[in-house]
Every structure is written in structure tokens, then in C-alpha cells.
Amino acid sequence: MRKERIIMNRKDLSSITAIVFDFDGTLTIGGEDIKREAWKPIVKPWKDEILLAKANAEEKFRHGKGSRHDILRETFKLSNFAEDEIVQMADAYAAAYDALVQKMLRQGGMPEGTEGFLKDIHRMFDLYVNSATPKDALCVSVRSLGIARYFRAVLGMPKSKIENLQMIVQKGGLRPKDILFVGDGLGDLKAAKEFGCNFVGIPKSWNLWKKGKTDFPLIDIVTELPKLLS
Secondary structure, rough: OOOOOOOOOOHHHHHOOOOOOOOOOOOOOOOOOEEEEEEEEOOOOOOOOHHHHHHHHHHOOOOOOOOHHHHHHHHHHHHOOHHHHHHHHHHHHHHHHHHHHHHHHHHHOOOOHHHHHHHHHHOOOEEEEEEEEEEHHHHHHHHHHOOHHOOOOEEEEEOHHHHHHHHHHHHOOHHHHHHEEEEEEEHHHHHHHHHOOOOEEOOOOOOOOOOOOOOOOOOHHHHHHHHHHH
């Protein structure tokens, strides 16, 4: 495992050549809140014991340890469904969930100025998306927002965020210190620390990050990043 390294001041940013963005809640409005809301109509008809099984499955796969398919399969396994039913039900519910999330993401959109920011900054840095969302669904989301052309690669599950960072290093011939990872999740921070790259966080009510109280810089929205890099 690499030595933990989190940027502490602007001098550390001088070697940055690639910026890696988390997706939900970093490049979009709503983020994980949208994903939580999207589950509600999906699971509304479920019995209490299945809802309890889903809660246990979510705990097992939290912080990017598994996809929505993993959660659904584990839910139905814990609920003692037959194996052939588990596969069919997981696929069907995952498809319905994905469609609803895509619709809600399009409706929520991105923070004001994000597309213009990406258009400008992609001329100066290689840009990547690194998310715990399944890659196929992630690519659909990025394309639907009209920002796919700004990224060298869009990376998601089943690879972990650390594996995706390793792929970025190999693809770009980079060192970990050449990368700035921007995200709003504890999984993003953990991946940056373990990989040894720079990190900038976006505070949310649930991550409890407060300006002046973290050992890494914070910005409220991605469009504030140029101020940090200047």
C-alpha cells in the first residue's frame, strides 16, 4: 500500500496534470440523495422482512464495496428466494432503478457553470471520472449531461476507485502526485489516501467536513477549483 498523502497547501498542486472527479454530488446536483430517493418507489411494495434484508445488504456493500446489482442480489438471497429468481429479480429491479436515477439526474442537472468550467479546464488538464456507480450506467449519465467529450475516460464499477486510479496512472504515464482527486465521499478520501494522490473535498451535511477542520482543502462546488489551482 502506498504512503498516505493529502495536499496541505497550494505548493503541492504545482505538479498536477490530471484531475479526477467523483460523479454523484460532485459533478451533479443531488448526488447520493438522488440515489436514496430513487429507491423509495422501487421498494414501496416490499414486505418488511425484505426491506430489512436490503438494509443489511446496503451495510455490507457500503462505501463503494458493491454495486446496486450486488445489493439487490444480496437482498433477495437473504430473503430466501430461489437462485434463478434472484438473478431475474435483481436484473429487473436494477434496470428500473437505473432508469429512475437517470431521469432524476437529468432533472437535477449540474451546479451552475459546471459545463463551462469543464470546457475550459479540460484544455489545461487531463480529466477523468472515477465513481462507484456501475460503469455502463455512469457513461449513460455523463453522456446525457452533455459532458462526455471533456473526459479522457469515465471509470466506474466493477473496478474499485483505487483500481481506477491505477488505470489512470498507467494510461497517462503519471505518478500519484500528478493527480488531483475531487470528491464528496469518505470512499473518495480513503482512495486518495491509500493511493497517495492529492485530494480536494466538497463538504456535505452527511460527510461532516468543515472548512478549517480538515487536513485537505474544501470547495463548495467544482467551479471554485480554479481559485485553488491558481
